[in-house]
Amino acid sequence: MGALTPVEGAGGILEFPDALTDTQALLDLAREPDGWQPTANASVTDKHANMRTLEMTLPALAPYRALVEGRLLDAANTRWGLALREHLPQAHLVRYEPGQMYPPHFDHLGTPERFFTVIGYLNDDYQGGATVFPDLDLRIEPRAGKVAVFPSHYCHYPADVTSGTKYVAVTFLLGRRPGPRVFRLPTPRP
Numbered sequence: 629m630g631a632l633t634p635v636e637g638a639g640g641i642l643e644f645p646d647a648l649t650d651t652q653a654l655l656d657l658a659r660e661p662d663g664w665q666p667t668a669n670a671s672v673t674d675k676h677a678n679m680r681t682l683e684m685t686l687p688a689l690a691p692y693r694a695l696v697e698g699r700l701l702d703a704a705n706t707r708w709g710l711a712l713r714e715h716l717p718q719a720h721l722v723r724y725e726p727g728q729m730y731p732p733h734f735d736h737l738g739t740p741e742r743f744f745t746v747i748g749y750l751n752d753d754y755q756g757g758a759t760v761f762p763d764l765d766l767r768i769e770p771r772a773g774k775v776a777v778f779p780s781h782y783c784h785y786p787a788d789v790t791s792g793t794k795y796v797a798v799t800f801l802l803g804r805r806p807g808p809r810v811f812r813l814p815t816p817r818p
């Protein structure tokens with residue numbers, strides 16, 4: 629699984645520099661021309677990045693899944709004092725070409741809730757494409773094999789790719805918040 633010690637940046641964002649060394653099968657899939665759709669919010673623009681949703685059970689995703697289940701859940705739990713056990717059963721392959729964009733957004737939607745976003749950078753033979761956190765003054769520079777884990781409610785966006793094609797594999801660590809506590813009022817004495 630490569631180097632599994634995270635580097636921690638602003639806001640507790642974790643970067644695992646060489647966590648994904650075995651990405652060839654995933655990159656081969658990412659370079660297939662078919663099966664791509666516009667990402668969410670595509671109505672905003674026709675120049676939106678493209679994505680493909682893949683089941684985590686796919687053999688090409690085995691190293692990524694092993695990393696999520698064998699290391700990333702534990703790393704997020706340790707850093708944040710949580711006991712998460714679940715991840716989204718899919719990964720989103722996202723593809724960015726020059727001229728395409730993906731606006732600033734949050735990822736913390738869904739049931740169970742998305743607590744952490746996991747971004748695996750599959751390649752780095754392109755210019756631009758850093759993941760930017762405008763509220764934190766932090767950018768994650770893409771490097772092939774790097775994996776970043778950050779709280780899904782942090783606003784973020786990918787900087788424009790200016791040449792080449794960027795591919796990432798994105799999934800989420802899921803959790804459930806306790807419901808509101810109900811207090812029983814004492815029965816008034818007669």
Ligand SMILES: O=C(O)CCC(=O)C(=O)O
Binds near residue numbers: 722759784785787
């Ligand atoms: O590609 C990136 O740097 C960010 C991707 C992202 O924010 C997402 O897929 O939700």
Ligand SMILES: [Fe+2]
Binds near residue numbers: 733735745
């Ligand atoms: Fe995102």
